[in-house]
Amino acid sequence: MTSLTQLSQAIHDAPRWHQPEQFQNSDEIKIIPQDHAALGAIVYGLDARKAQSGETIYKLKQALAQHLVLIFKQQTLDDLQYLAFATYFGAIFRPSADTPVLASQQENGVPPDVVPVSNAVGQGDYTGHGELTPHADHQWTPLPSFGSLLYAIELPKDGGKTSWINTIKAYDALDEETKAEIDQLQLITYNPFVRRQKTKDLNESNGYGESPLYRFKDQPILSHAYPHPLVRIHPESGRKALWLNTHTEVELVNYDDQAGSALIAKLRAHIQKPEFRYEHDWQIGDVVFWDNQATLHSRQPFPADQRRLLKRISLAGSRPF
Numbered sequence: 001m002t003s004l005t006q007l008s009q010a011i012h013d014a015p016r017w018h019q020p021e022q023f024q025n026s027d028e029i030k031i032i033p034q035d036h037a038a039l040g041a042i043v044y045g046l047d048a049r050k051a052q053s054g055e056t057i058y059k060l061k062q063a064l065a066q067h068l069v070l071i072f073k074q075q076t077l078d079d080l081q082y083l084a085f086a087t088y089f090g091a092i093f094r095p096s097a098d099t100p101v102l103a104s105q106q107e108n109g110v111p112p113d114v115v116p117v118s119n120a121v122g123q124g125d126y127t128g129h130g131e132l133t134p135h136a137d138h139q140w141t142p143l144p145s146f147g148s149l150l151y152a153i154e155l156p157k158d159g160g161k162t163s164w165i166n167t168i169k170a171y172d173a174l175d176e177e178t179k180a181e182i183d184q185l186q187l188i189t190y191n192p193f194v195r196r197q198k199t200k201d202l203n204e205s206n207g208y209g210e211s212p213l214y215r216f217k218d219q220p221i222l223s224h225a226y227p228h229p230l231v232r233i234h235p236e237s238g239r240k241a242l243w244l245n246t247h248t249e250v251e252l253v254n255y256d257d258q259a260g261s262a263l264i265a266k267l268r269a270h271i272q273k274p275e276f277r278y279e280h281d282w283q284i285g286d287v288v289f290w291d292n293q294a295t296l297h298s299r300q301p302f303p304a305d306q307r308r309l310l311k312r313i314s315l316a317g318s319r320p321f
């Protein structure tokens with residue numbers, strides 16, 4: 001027989017329902033919303049190595065659509081177990097080779113299924129130890145990720161906390177006039193990894209590199225452009241979310257340069273208000289699973305000489321609407 005890919009192996013090896021000791025008792029699972037925070041629910045009592053019931057996965061999917069971030073505590077997973085659990089919720093995000101993203105491999109242009117996010121040289125140091133500004137994963141692609149998971153394996157003593165922004169709350173808090181002004185607008189988010197390749201501006205401390213905040217029409221276009229709605233509808237809940245990162249190059253379609261850049265700057269200032277944000281204080285063994293369709297996430301810098309290793313799985317999404 002031919003050898004299996006990592007993903008096929010993960011599904012092949014995954015525990016089955018007829019192995020009672022490997023089957024998660026769903027009565028042990030508690031999903032506790034973080035009522036005091038802008039988003040998120042904590043999931044206690046779930047061992048992601050075990051086979052899960054259909055009811056449990058359905059409940060988790062509903063909880064994710066409602067709370068936008070699920071925090072699973074005290075996990076111990078190898079890559080195959082992690083893949084088997086994550087893919088209950090969707091297919092792995094695999095961009096085409098013409099769309100570079102974080103960790104795209106030289107041989108095939110595609111990232112590995114499980115991406116190490118670390119500051120250890122040569123071991124997944126794609127984002128170094130610097131700040132990552134608020135973004136949605138893969139927003140610049142034709143089919144951005146529906147969600148991603150990060151699993152904490154090694155943590156620095158100082159800094160390196162990750163924050164999530166609830167972009168549904170950010171949209172809801174806009175005044176009616178602004179909502180009416182932006183509801184039908186389309187936004188292009190240019191691919192920061194194409195800029196990095198073209199300019200060779202490899203800023204070790206920031207995976208997303210430096211880029212202008214807005215493209216004016218007299219500036220060259222570096223990457224393919226995929227217009228998506230600035231206000232997108234969450235596919236499960238039907239709620240509207242303001243879908244805009246805070247620091248990479250964007251452009252409103254068919255919009256005046258000055259008016260467009262001013263509108264985007266105003267929305268970006270709004271979206272970063274602390275009331276829409278939850279900062280996660282990582283513990284080893286945490287798996288954080290977020291809905292990438294209605295959140296942004298960012299990371300604080302941390303000292304270069306302290307090791308940090310998380311593993312990320314990104315799940316495929318559909319065309320935003």
Ligand code: OGA
Nearest residue numbers: 117132137161162299312
């Ligand atoms: C990512 C990311 C944040 C972090 O891997 O997509 O944004 O805290 N990581 O490392």
Ligand code: MN
Nearest residue numbers: 135136137297
């Ligand atoms: Mn990210």
